Amino acid sequence: MNLTFTFDGIASTIYIEEAFDDIHAILGGDADGGCARLLVCDENTAGIAAKIAPGIVGNAAGSTAGRTQGVRVIARSCEICVLPAGESAKNWANVEKILKAARDAGLGRDGVFIGVGGGVITDMTAFAASVYMRGAKLALAPTTLLGMVDAAVGGKTGFDLFGIKNFVGTFYPSPLVIMPLESLSTLSGREWKSGFAELLKTAVLDSDDDFLDRIGRLKGAFSSPDFPANILQDSFLRGELLACIARSVEIKGRIVEEDPEETGTRRRLLNLGHTFGHALEASAGLGRLTHGEAVAWGIARACDLGQSLGVTGRDRAEKITGLLFSFGYETWAPHPCMKDAGRFMDALFNDKKKTAGKLAFIVPERRGCGVVFIEKNKRTETERILHIINGEAA
Template identity: 35%
Template sequence: MGSMATGATTRLTVRSPQGSYPIHVGAGLRWRLAEMGAPHGLRGRVVVVSSEGAAAEHAQAVMETLPQATLLTIADGEGAKNLATVERLYSQLIEAGIQRDSTMLALGGGVLGDTAGFAAASFLRGIRCVQMPSTLLAMVDSSVGGKVGINLREGKNLVGAFLQPAAVILDPELLETLPAIEWRCGMAEVIKHGLLADEELLAPRWLKDGRPAASDLPELLRRALRVKIDVVEADPFEQGQRAHLNLGHTFAHAIERVADYRWKHGEAVAVGLLAAAQLSERLGMCAAGLAARVEQVLERAGLPRRLEAGMQAGALYAAMARDKKWVSGRSRFVLLRGIGQPEVVWDVPADEVVAVLRALGAS
């Protein structure tokens, strides 16, 4: 484990109207937080927020590096991404003596980063937050761009804020404990980034045994991050181009809802990406063969390509119609003119969408 601890670190910069921030990528960075993090507020009064489960082990390492910090732990899982968790966290922050000039280090997957980040955005009208993602999905997607938030009973991510992190600290060694299913789910978002803007991310070399080799990981992270950074820099407050990051997600959110969240987000995204490619082909937007290509990449990544038996096309369509991005009943999809050419398309005929759902196994 420690062998790469002194390896090179890469610094990427994200420009934002609320201030620019760095993403530091380097194996073993968790042992160098005091030095790396000091310019970003990781000195003085610091609170580390992490979740129960595997991230807890990494929190121990972080606490060795930042001995003056207070460690707070919240429950694990999407079910804990809610106001009750945030409210408990507010009380614990007060108890820990956290003040306006204190800094939070949010250590964990996307659920932790979104929940703790939302607490940071609102506590005392906002305290500094450094994101330290511990899943592949959080590293290439959720920790960058400043969107933080929680779920309501009525739907996912319905309450939130924009809080640009003071810095993102990304230690690829944290992924050594990540279960195979979480790798695959993270790769679904990497494949999405590849379809949006970097065809090289679709290459078989990243997926030899269903996941990238440790030596390829830094490059994979850098490439996938580049796509996310370019999109959020062009559209920091999600008024235009950032919608492209929803490629496959209108389908995915409907699948998650109809499956009552028994499907993992990344698995639903995989089928959603295939559905978006098939819909693009049906509408004559892209050359034939794109969907077959997407299907092959997903297969190589060990991700699902079919809906669950018994899922109803009508129920899936109804779930899509509740998407917060569909305005006054008009359907909206992110589709592809080709790899690297996403486009927002309004008013796609319902029967075309249903035909795609049927082709993917819906009844």
């Protein structure tokens, strides 16, 4: 199935495909008139990249400390750049590696960058494409649930700098996004859980509870001894998953269409759970918690904040927090990985979404969510946040 959006005047088509062969067909043609291509992946997704791109030949040109890195030639017109895996690889040095591989592969401004991997790979590949000779062509194939329902949709690109996530980045929507459902079979249980947090987040943003209830019906699969294999093997679960991904992509896509560069407040809604979540990730030490674990905890805190401000009703807060809990997320404050509240508050108020000293928080309303602003210099407001992250009554 496919969905089409227009982000900032750029048409973006998103294909959700069950089998690699279908993707092969979408990417494999001469759609780009034989322009040079560069496939970017990491050690974990090199195998998927090989299945997506036709006729890989040759081996890694370079290998560092047992890692498969370097440039391999795929057929005549496609080369591959294999990067180390993980959030710690999301830096300028690896963006430069992508740019160098592209230059070595002879890509012009009409060359195509194809990112195959999780959010780290798709964010970096899209950033590299956006600045390569001031903008080259781009296609993304997210291979994780998190990448499908979040990172690869909506045009945000970037890498980490000075310990701040996505401190450097651009808005550069990918005209083509291909989601190979088959690639999810390699995900660990923790990676599934990380992606489900973004699914839940998007469902909380929806104007009714249908999507939230649909996700809720999958919670039994999470506690099954067959998890996570059951999700793709059971045809009912697999169908439900596909429907959830499609619904999530649709909700996100429509929001981004209305406010592509987050100049208004509309796109900010997608930050539900993220302001608290990013601060938790920074305070715990980047890479310790998965993004989804931090976001799920952040959604629970958003419910606390909304209740404290009288915006979120008790029933709605309990429904959301209860659902998070049933999927196994840590929902209580303080979070066991939160090392120190002072550091957490510093990270919170250094958030890049800060505007004129005010920080935007998204909180659940009776239907969907709304934006509230907290001023850094108002003591009563920062104390409210401090109470919430410490799990104290406000």
